[in-house]
Amino acid sequence: MSEPKVLILMGSPNDMPAMEKAAKTLDNFGVKADLEVSSAHRNPEKTADLAKEAEANGYGCIIAGAGLAAALPGVVAAHTMLPVIGVPLSGGPLKGQDSLLSIVQMPKGVPVATVGIDNTTNAGLLAACILALKYPSVSEKWIAFREEQTKK
Numbered sequence: 344m345s346e347p348k349v350l351i352l353m354g355s356p357n358d359m360p361a362m363e364k365a366a367k368t369l370d371n372f373g374v375k376a377d378l379e380v381s382s383a384h385r386n387p388e389k390t391a392d393l394a395k396e397a398e399a400n401g402y403g404c405i406i407a408g409a410g411l412a413a414a415l416p417g418v419v420a421a422h423t424m425l426p427v428i429g430v431p432l433s434g435g436p437l438k439g440q441d442s443l444l445s446i447v448q449m450p451k452g453v454p455v456a457t458v459g460i461d462n463t464t465n466a467g468l469l470a471a472c473i474l475a476l477k478y479p480s481v482s483e484k485w486i487a488f489r490e491e492q493t494k495k
């Protein structure tokens with residue numbers, strides 16, 4: 344079986360510190376994460392190519408984080424059959440409210456699973472949960488993580 348891995352995309356190099364937290368979360372579940380900067384607005388062709396090739400490149404899920412008028416998760420979802428998790432990032436004058444609405448208000452037909460503003464940890468957890476459906480090694484760790492939380 345292939346190795347469990349997730350593609351993490353972001354709109355700007357300035358998003359990297361936030362998005363690295365999703366990669367760190369995935370690492371706890373034995374899931375490899377590759378991080379790429381590609382803006383839906385500034386690099387539309389690169390973004391489309393990354394999304395189109397992701398499944399063939401062995402990724403089981405894509406996490407896409409962006410701030411301001413955050414088109415990235417929706418554009419990525421339009422170019423792939425993989426599940427896409429969108430992370431609205433704060434940082435702009437509206438503190439992520441703009442990116443939250445841009446990401447969560449996808450029109451019917453091309454869904455993006457949206458987590459809370461800056462909640463890169465939940466994005467990593469949701470990606471691990473999705474990969475747990477296919478990879479028994481991830482499933483084991485996911486179940487252990489959930490059981491551990493119940494004890495707290």
Ligand code: RP5
Pocket residue numbers: 353354355356357358382408409410411412432434
């Ligand atoms: C979005 O615009 C990026 O995701 C980033 O969060 C925001 C601002 O980009 P920079 O001007 O910091 O590169 O596309």
